[in-house]
Amino acid sequence: MTQTFENSTHTTERYVFAAKLAEVQAVGGKVVNLEQHVIALFYSDGKIYAIDNRCPHMGFPLHGSICKDGIVTCAWHYARFDLDSGGTFDSWADDVRAFPVEIRDGEIWVNLTPQVDLVTHQRQRLQDGLEQGISLVIAKSVIALDKHVDAAEIFRTGLEFGARYNKQGWSSGLTILTCMMNLLPYLDALDKPFALYQGLSAVARDSSEAPPHFGVHPLPNSNIDANTLKNWFREFIERRDSEAAERCLVTAVRAGLSRAQIVDMLFAAATDHRYLDVGHTVDFINKALEALDYVDWQGAEQVLASLVVPLTSASRMEESSSWRYPIDLVAIVNNAFEQLPAALEAGSRRHDSWSAQDELITTLLGDDAQAIADALLNALRSGANEEQLALIVTYGAALRVARFHTIDTHRPKGTVIH
Known part of the structure; x- marks a missing residue:
C-alpha cells in the first residue's frame, strides 16, 4: 500500500506500508523489500527505525547488527551509524540512507521520498576522501560522480585541493592527476573513473599531514606593466624569495595579463638556470598549465602560486658536483645553447629532409654526453624540427627506463634511474 500527500512545505511525500508494528517489536528487526529498496527495520529503545540494509562501507547487510543507545554497529567491519539520521561515526564508511517512519494504527509506514541530493553528497564525500586520505572513499565518490558530472569537474576538485593543501606547492601528485586527465580521451568508459581515482589518490597522499598554503594578496597598484612584473x-x-615572487605572480593574474604573458614569466624564471631539479620544475610548469586549460583557468591564482616554491627551492644543476665532475655537463650544455640559433636557422631551409631517427636513438642511449649534444644539433641542422626531436628524446627516455635496471643498491626499491 502507498499513500502520497503534501507536507507543510508543499513537498510531495510517498509513504509505503512496511510491516506490522507488533511483528517487528517481537523480534527486534525485519528486512522488507519496498519498491526496489531493501530496508532494515529496527526496534530499539521503544522506537522504530528504517535504514538501507546495505552498509555503505562494503555493501554487507546491516540486518542483525547490534543496536545500542540509538546506534547500530555493522557486524562485518564495525562501522557505526546513528539510527535516526543514518549518519556514520566512521568517515571511511559513509552515511547510510535513513527513511522517515510513521506508525499508523499499529502499522509501520516508511517514507521513500528522496531526502538527499546524491550528487551533492558525493561531491562532499570526494572532498572528505581527499582531506582524510581514504582511498576507498575517493574511489566510490569518483565512480558515483562519473555517472552525473563531467570529468573536468572531478579533476578540478583534485586540482584545487592539491594546490591549496600543500605548502610545498605543486608536486608529483598533481602531475599524476593531470597525466591521468590527459589519458581520458584514449580510455574505455569503464577505465576513466579508475584513472581519475589514481590521480586523486596521489594528490591525497602528497597532501597528507602537509600544512596548507595561504596565498598572498596582489600588489595594491595593479597598473604595473608586464615586463616589470616579469623582471621582478x-x-x-x-x-x-617565495613570498615576493608569489606576490608578483598573483598581481599578474589579478591585473589581467594574458595567459601568454604569464606563461612567459614562468618559463623565463624556470630557464634562468639549466635544468632546475633535473628538469622536473619545467615539467611541473607544463603540467600546471595543462591542468588550467582543462578548467579554463578557473582558480588560476592558487594553481600558479603552487609553482613558486618548486621554482625557489629547486636544485640548480650547474651548482651540483655530479654535473661538473668527472664530465662538465654544464659546459657542454652551454656550448650547445650558443649554437642552437644557428642550427635552427640552418635546419629551417631543410625541413622534411631529415630521416636519421634510428641513428639518433642509438646515440641518445649511449653515455657520451658530448656526442649526444652534437647529434641533437646536427639533427636540427639537417632539417629535424623541434617537435620531432622532442618526440625522439621522449621515446629514448622511455626506452632507457624499459631496457635498463630501474633500481640499484643505493636507492629505494622501484626508484627509476634518470
Missing part, C-alpha cells in the same frame, strides 16, 4: 619575478626566484 625572475629576480625574486633567483634570490629564492
Whole structure:
C-alpha cells in the first residue's frame, strides 16, 4: 500500500506500508523489500527505525547488527551509524540512507521520498576522501560522480585541493592527476573513473599531514606593466624569495595579463638556470598549465602560486658536483645553447629532409654526453624540427627506463634511474 500527500512545505511525500508494528517489536528487526529498496527495520529503545540494509562501507547487510543507545554497529567491519539520521561515526564508511517512519494504527509506514541530493553528497564525500586520505572513499565518490558530472569537474576538485593543501606547492601528485586527465580521451568508459581515482589518490597522499598554503594578496597598484612584473619575478626566484615572487605572480593574474604573458614569466624564471631539479620544475610548469586549460583557468591564482616554491627551492644543476665532475655537463650544455640559433636557422631551409631517427636513438642511449649534444644539433641542422626531436628524446627516455635496471643498491626499491 502507498499513500502520497503534501507536507507543510508543499513537498510531495510517498509513504509505503512496511510491516506490522507488533511483528517487528517481537523480534527486534525485519528486512522488507519496498519498491526496489531493501530496508532494515529496527526496534530499539521503544522506537522504530528504517535504514538501507546495505552498509555503505562494503555493501554487507546491516540486518542483525547490534543496536545500542540509538546506534547500530555493522557486524562485518564495525562501522557505526546513528539510527535516526543514518549518519556514520566512521568517515571511511559513509552515511547510510535513513527513511522517515510513521506508525499508523499499529502499522509501520516508511517514507521513500528522496531526502538527499546524491550528487551533492558525493561531491562532499570526494572532498572528505581527499582531506582524510581514504582511498576507498575517493574511489566510490569518483565512480558515483562519473555517472552525473563531467570529468573536468572531478579533476578540478583534485586540482584545487592539491594546490591549496600543500605548502610545498605543486608536486608529483598533481602531475599524476593531470597525466591521468590527459589519458581520458584514449580510455574505455569503464577505465576513466579508475584513472581519475589514481590521480586523486596521489594528490591525497602528497597532501597528507602537509600544512596548507595561504596565498598572498596582489600588489595594491595593479597598473604595473608586464615586463616589470616579469623582471621582478625572475629576480625574486633567483634570490629564492617565495613570498615576493608569489606576490608578483598573483598581481599578474589579478591585473589581467594574458595567459601568454604569464606563461612567459614562468618559463623565463624556470630557464634562468639549466635544468632546475633535473628538469622536473619545467615539467611541473607544463603540467600546471595543462591542468588550467582543462578548467579554463578557473582558480588560476592558487594553481600558479603552487609553482613558486618548486621554482625557489629547486636544485640548480650547474651548482651540483655530479654535473661538473668527472664530465662538465654544464659546459657542454652551454656550448650547445650558443649554437642552437644557428642550427635552427640552418635546419629551417631543410625541413622534411631529415630521416636519421634510428641513428639518433642509438646515440641518445649511449653515455657520451658530448656526442649526444652534437647529434641533437646536427639533427636540427639537417632539417629535424623541434617537435620531432622532442618526440625522439621522449621515446629514448622511455626506452632507457624499459631496457635498463630501474633500481640499484643505493636507492629505494622501484626508484627509476634518470
